[in-house]
Amino acid sequence: MLDEKILEQVKQVIGLIKYPVELATSLDYSEQSKQTSEILHQIAGLSDLIQVKWEENERKPSFVIRRVDSDISVRFAGVPSGTEFNSFVLALLQVGGHPVKADEDIIAAIKQIDEPAEYTTYVSLSCMNCPDVVQALNAISIINPVVKHTVVDGGTFGEEFDHLHLQSVPTVVKDGEVFLQGRSTLEQVVTKIVRGMTGLRLKRLNALEPFDVLVIGGGPAGVAAAVYAARKQLRVGIVADRIGGQVLEGGQIENLITLERVKPEELTATFEANLRDYPIDQIGGIRVENIGSRTPEGMIPLMTEGGARLQARTVVICVGSSFKHLDIPGEETYLNRGVSFCPHCDGPLFTDRKIAVMGGGNSAIEAAIDLAGIAREVTVIDIADSLKADKVLVERLKALANTRVIQCANATRVLGDGHRVTGLEYKDADGQGQMLELDGIFVQIGSTPNTDWLTGKLEMEDGYISVDNTGATSIPGVFAAGDCTNVPHKQIVIALGAGANAALGAFEYLIRNPKDA
Incomplete structure (x- = not known):
């Protein structure tokens, strides 16, 4: 009822x-x-x-x-x-x-x-x-x-x-x-x-006037950047396949200051409302694939999937990150057939089954705790000799009767019957091969930045965009913020601040470089 x-x-x-x-x-x-x-x-x-x-x-x-x-x-x-x-x-x-x-x-x-x-x-x-x-x-x-x-x-x-x-x-x-x-x-x-971008949409995107600030990405950093830039009375656009970004992949958020706890969909709804409060041109369901050199007219060109061409005086890149893969035989074969990256989405499909959670950080242990309420047995498998997750989470995991932890374990192969996952092979602390019978594997071993399309364009460190204290990158007029940058910690609250900081950096750049305007 x-x-x-x-x-x-x-x-x-x-x-x-x-x-x-x-x-x-x-x-x-x-x-x-x-x-x-x-x-x-x-x-x-x-x-x-x-x-x-x-x-x-x-x-x-x-x-x-x-x-x-x-x-x-x-x-x-x-x-x-x-x-x-x-x-x-x-x-x-x-x-x-x-x-x-x-x-x-x-x-x-x-x-x-x-x-x-x-x-x-x-x-x-x-x-x-x-x-x-x-x-x-x-x-x-x-x-x-x-x-x-x-x-x-x-x-x-x-x-x-x-x-x-x-x-x-x-x-x-x-x-x-x-x-x-x-x-x-x-x-x-x-x-x-319809097998491709519609001609009408392509024409509309190509006809858009150049932006003062174009934000790429719709996660916390991207939303904050767009809002802060719009508050400076600039012409702002945001290109994102979906507002919320990786926030929507997690569970209840309990470490965002000013909010005791909030669900991902609730926080995303707030982001969407924030964007609607300002004259921000939202370009949804599409991704930027390439960034070009500044034109003689002072514009930075960006090409999207489907062939649309956008232009902006400054750009703020907030493309976030994606889940890391195990990169072992069988993982891609059984992706979405037992190998999953979203315990909240796919967890109910493994009710009363035996599953493994790969990783030892906060996201892995949180996933294991959540899944323990659904699955018959949850095994946490970590390559390290001690769990990196917060102590409060580790203690909560240990208190659950249907969970266990295997450490110093190096996964070597995902096993399956041609239709779905049946197990996992790994080497134990002594280097001996072991096999674990499983119905599902949830991979929670961190993330990698979504910056492949920027290779050779910007200065990066291990795939993360190098930024200074204003969010500026190695290309004048191009800024970056959030999990795709080389900031040491990846948290929602940090991404929000970094997005605002990068937008303010872009605003100051426009003031000091009128020749590029």
Whole structure:
């Protein structure tokens, strides 16, 4: 049952529905069906335009959100709760006539899709990456009903995951084959469906006026840089595949000063609100691939994937980092088939199974603690002879009955049966080969900067961009901040400050170098 606070929040937006909507349910006598029925009837009770009816379907519980006397619909299989509750409410509003918010070129591209297709997105209700994909495909199917979309919760329909050998979410399946895995924005999903950037979007991006400051990256450093630059009354743009960055890959945040604790999606929502408060040109669902030399007109050119060309007087690079891989045989073969980097997304798929967490730092031990509440057995495997994680986390791990730690262990091979992970080979402290039977492996051994595209362009240290105390790089007018730089510590609070510092450095550069303006 939804509590009064949530119902009141939904009631505030339910008035946006313009057309009659039916929730066509298919239920059985399970507890999940009971929960689904209760939620749907509670929501229907908030508006005379919503009605609940029965409709037979092989998946139970499931329901269709359908605009009456229309072919506009989306289907959910499972309880509409957890991280997908907002997706459910948004789909209800959009099916009911509230317009999808997206760039006009993206909407035009969706309307031009003429190939009928059915997509199924497999999710877990604790996955923070899943709603982006779910909401993107829902929006596409609502704008253009030639595309059909169903959302399936793995916690309710585990047998479908087993049949398709899926061990990672979100996973989008089309015609029985994997179409897309991992987080994606609406722009990225549309680009994949139409097989490239739309001509209209390319034309629009190329026509953008040069920026005073162009920020690359949408994590804490990038958002702070964009906001601080905009506060200086500069023309600011931010290019990011998604706002939030690696923040969205973690669990509850408890070390961000001024906030006792905050969920990643809540912090990201705050970032998005901060950006909306200023006239910042947000260019989403795309990445910058190259940076050129300053032109005679004083502009720094940047090329994006898909061939768009942007220009700016100064640039702030905040591209963050990505999870490190083990780089051992079998890892790539079983990626998303038992090898995972997101315990919060994929953890529920390993309920009552034996898993390993690779690493000994804070992220690894936090992951092991979280997974211990789901898995039958969690083994922490660390190459070092002592765990580097904070003592409070180590003590919390040791107090759990279904966890253990193997140290001085050097992983050598991921084992599998052709479909999924079955074990891990490693060498112990004596150099002897050992084998551990496992159902899943969560890799938490740190991260590497997303700076490959800058190789040979900027001065770097082991892939990290070298910056001075203003965030300036080796290229005049180009600044950097956050986890992609050579600052010694990688924390959200540090990235926020570094982003603001780099933006202020860019502002001072523009003042002192009018010839480049």
